[in-house]
Amino acid sequence: MMLIPTHHFRDIERKPAYLRPEERIPPPYPGPAGAMWFIRDGCGIACAIATWFLVLYAEFVVLFVMLIPSRDYVYSIINGILFNLLAFLALASHCRAMLTDPGAVPKGNATKEFIESLQLKPGQVVYKCPKCCSIKPDRAHHCSVCKRCIRKMDHHCPWVNNCVGENNQKYFVLFTMYIALISLHALIMVGFHFLHCFEEDWTKCSYFSPPTTVILLILLCFEGLLFLIFTSVMFGTQVHSICTDETGIERLKRKHQPREHQGSWEAVQETFGGDFSLNWFNPFSGPCHPELLNDGGWVRQAASASDHTETTEETTEERLQERKSEDSAEVTDE
Numbered sequence: 001m002m003l004i005p006t007h008h009f010r011d012i013e014r015k016p017a018y019l020r021p022e023e024r025i026p027p028p029y030p031g032p033a034g035a036m037w038f039i040r041d042g043c044g045i046a047c048a049i050a051t052w053f054l055v056l057y058a059e060f061v062v063l064f065v066m067l068i069p070s071r072d073y074v075y076s077i078i079n080g081i082l083f084n085l086l087a088f089l090a091l092a093s094h095c096r097a098m099l100t101d102p103g104a105v106p107k108g109n110a111t112k113e114f115i116e117s118l119q120l121k122p123g124q125v126v127y128k129c130p131k132c133c134s135i136k137p138d139r140a141h142h143c144s145v146c147k148r149c150i151r152k153m154d155h156h157c158p159w160v161n162n163c164v165g166e167n168n169q170k171y172f173v174l175f176t177m178y179i180a181l182i183s184l185h186a187l188i189m190v191g192f193h194f195l196h197c198f199e200e201d202w203t204k205c206s207y208f209s210p211p212t213t214v215i216l217l218i219l220l221c222f223e224g225l226l227f228l229i230f231t232s233v234m235f236g237t238q239v240h241s242i243c244t245d246e247t248g249i250e251r252l253k254r255k256h257q258p259r260e261h262q263g264s265w266e267a268v269q270e271t272f273g274g275d276f277s278l279n280w281f282n283p284f285s286g287p288c289h290p291e292l293l294n295d296g297g298w299v300r301q302a303a304s305a306s307d308h309t310e311t312t313e314e315t316t317e318e319r320l321q322e323r324k325s326e327d328s329a330e331v332t333d334e
Helices: 042-067 071-101 110-119 168-200 210-244 249-252 264-272 311-324
Strands: 124-129 134-136 140-143 146-153 155-157 163-164 329-334
Touching: 042 071, 042 168, 042 210, 134 140, 146 249, 168 210, 168 264, 210 249, 210 264, 210 311, 210 329
Parallel strands: 124 329
Antiparallel strands: 124 134, 140 146, 155 163
């Protein structure tokens, strides 16, 4: 839908309940440091709780079924420290991915005053999201669960109860990597424990009864195999998205308009926070701070109507041609 702001501001001036008149100009991006971000979604909260429960279950089986009853203290100490370190990093990464603002666009900034302040020139357009009444910068997409437009949104993941965007993609990648590592580690230990118990008396290789021990180990083996496959695939797709500078949504839409891609190494550095170092694997170290959006960051050229269907793109071109002589900027619902 094409609107000329000088004549049709009625749609732009809709005032959602959450937008006070004195707050029409959007807050600076990104939001205030330390601001809490949490999505109140029942399914996502349940999945996040299930994630913690499964990791703690693996912790229980590894410690109390396999390592503590073992008479090889060196084996128990080394594997216990390694497994607990990986589990801690996985849960820390999960918390950071869940509680970090993924790159939400200020809500309700598609107002008459703000659009006028952009001083659009002929041939320039701003895209307005009709769902959250926000102006969408390039590569931003609306999430129906978060109810916000997210910059460089890759997908919404219920397991972290959050979108994966430019601000928390590093934490999501680390979460999938550490879960895959502890799953692999647990499977290896289960294999060695089964071999040990077959050679020894089952009553001496665990504090639990043999049937209980077998059930606990089989459940852990099933959980480890399932999550090893799932998180390895997710880790691979995320690394591919970072290296190609193309999010999952962009890959699905396969944009026809050419877009400038960053080099692979530059995109990786931006996501993980600078030059290669141990901080890349640290969930308490953030990515490179995103650049603040200036007025030009909200504006796009009419030729780069990125998220429209072919019909909408054709209509945009036709109307642009018709209104070239009117010397007016255009606002597009997206």
